[in-house]
Amino acid sequence: MFRRHLGWVAAVAVACLAACGSGGPATSAGGGGAKEVTVFAAASLTGTFTELGKAFEAAHPGTTVRFNFGSSATLAQQIVQGAPADVFAAASPATMKTVTDASLASAPVTFARNTLQIAVPAGNPARVDELKDLADPRVKVALCAEQVPCGAAAAKALAAAGLKITPVTLEQDVKATLTKVQLGEADAALVYKTDVIAAAGKVEGIDFPEAGQAVNDYPIAALAKAPAGGAAKEFVDLVLSQQGRGVLTKAGFEAAPR
Amino acid sequence: MSAAPDRRLAGRPPWVLVVPALLGLAFLVLPLAGLLIRAPWPTLPARLAEPQVLEALRLSLVTATIATAVCLVLGVPLAWMLARVDLPGRRLVRALVTVPLVLPPVVGGVALLLVLGRRGLIGQWLESAFGVTLPFTTAGVVVAEAFVAMPFLVISVEGALRAADRRYEEAAATLGASRWTVFRRVTLPLVAPGVMAGAVLCWARALGEFGATITFAGNFPGTTRTMPLAVYLALETEPEAAIVLSLVLLAVSVIILAGLRDRWVTSP
């Protein structure tokens, strides 16, 4: 009886270890054959980086690129807490600073810039034309919370315009903010141009001059302890290459100044 | 009625049960310990005194309580229908009731927007007929919380109703009680512990609600930013503040639940 139980428990333990093992970083598969590059990237980079990841895999047969997209701040926290990342691409210098301050990366490079647009639902029901229309109390405005990069950028732009507006909501991230407009719950939102382009057809984008005051820089860095080693640097190089710039500008990013 | 079993006769608990039980306990308790260990104790009092914290806490408690009340008013009769009335397709209805349990809350929030949003099926009509819009309002928070939490109440109460001895209801009927009187004066008191347990679960779930709330009701201090939303936002910039807020939410809920348990959830 006892032996049978022991065997059963051992089997469970082994299964558990195996499962835990495969859930962890597979990047160390190193040795030979398959390699993996794990990229932590801001949610706003989901489309472009996925495309670049495919290009990287095509150029480096046998290497796979895994992505973890999310809020830059969350990703930075995960990296500081020891998440096994090779590359970090953030939506703001501030979040990158969390990682560099922890000496986990050095010399981040700005690879793209994102500017704000006013997003309105298709058809623009509230007839928003310019930034000061958002101050109209009848217009329901969704903004990102100031704690996240798009919110900080919006606050900067509004300050530059000398406007004080009362939003109905301060969303957690830019996608959530845009969703409110997309569903017509909000009449307008300040979001990144890239997000407006990604949601083309469902929302309309309106440029406004004050956006120039709140340009958002996207830094990227290969991490100091990158398990994938050199491959991490190669991925960063791809993002910074002509090909990378092409993908990014097509999506609405501005190229970073050289 | 039943006497407590003699401990000597029961023997030692078998380790095949004890070991996983302790592992399970550790699994549940250790993350909590992590929060306590990492909490910024020196700055705690100052952070707690911040008006935003109290505002979010108050909003959380108020909305969770109203949501629980809404769930009781709608959920107890629904549980009664499921347990006592021979509906066609009852299994399907029961499965539908549990949908919010399975649905990612964010999806639940989107679904609520599609129905009760400004352009939603019912929301449109609510706005044109009554000038009522739910998104971005405290009422919207209550709706989102009730949507996600009601299954807990319904399942708990239905279980209690099924377990209750229906012959008491028959006895009441022979005494001349109509079905409504039977429900009010016999069924409900008999399943009161189940209703209370369901309400507590429901309240706890509503208190911790995040996804549906942020999606449906938005996130604005004072009107829709409940504690979980505040925690998540704080995580963006100040992880320490997030820990403090989590601890406050935790402490308050533990105190309230423990208090209720002593008063209500024990045997009738």
Add this chain to the structure above:
Amino acid sequence: MTLDARLIVNRPAFTLDIALEVAPGEVVALLGPNGAGKTTALRALAGLTALSGGHIALDGRPLHTRPADQRPVGMVFQDYLLFPHLSALDNVAFGPRCRGASRSEARRTAAALLERVGLAAHATAKPRRLSGGQAQRVALARALAVEPRLLLLDEPLAALDAHTRLEIRSGLRRHLADFDGATVLVTHDPLDAMVLADRLIVVENGAIVQQGAPAEVARRPRTDYVARLVGLNLYRGLGDGARIKVGELAFSTIEQLDGPAFVAFSPAAVALYRTRPDGSPRNLWQAVIDGIERHGDNVRVHLDGPVAAFVDITPAALADLDLTPGQRIWASVKATETHAYPA
């Protein structure tokens, strides 16, 4: 006639079909083995089980068309089913409240009834604080509180221990005597039935197999079940003058009967012999001992043979005869100890 009913309930693999007539003030006991359909009959009368056919009329008005809560019926359930969250008083007041009495009126009625069953001192007690006997009396008071025209009792004493039972049984008998409506009670205990009822109706497999006054049923059982209940050996045979042929045996009897007939005798009336007794006593047969068990102060011997029979002998006789199972033995019963009646 107060109650006039024909109860038909069809279930998979079971059909209940019985006719009942109960006069005002009369107490009728439905007696039968488990699963005979007694409780189903009672539930049908109360409106808790739907009739598949037949009718129920009370005081000439149809009852079966009305739901349970609109029948002038009071029911005492087997384990009483007192509402655990209400005091004894509120349990009894429940019915009057449901039937439109004001709160104070209902409580007055309830208090008077509790007084009548001797429980005034326990009015505020919750059911779990009451003993079995007290709970039974509260249940009776609760059923009577709605002033029913028909009182139904389902195994009213089954949940009580032997000692309480005696006391409660006589109390219940008094209360039933005071009740002027019709009473139907269900029991599987012949003693309860004999003491409480004016008339017994024996139900087996959903049908009535015998009915009559308790003494009549006890003296002249017509089925093996009833014979066992009243403690008699019963055989069905063919009468031929003063003899009744049962298989290869012929019992001599006092009664002169022709055609199908029953012959019954008490287990104590049988004498056992190790060897064939001298002379030629009538009603003698050879049997095999099938089993021996204690039976009260006596010993009950089960006989197999041309007829199966129970025999009660004293422990002293058992020792004298030195009986063991499997042993062959002679049995006889005097004609004067038998009782024969037409089948």
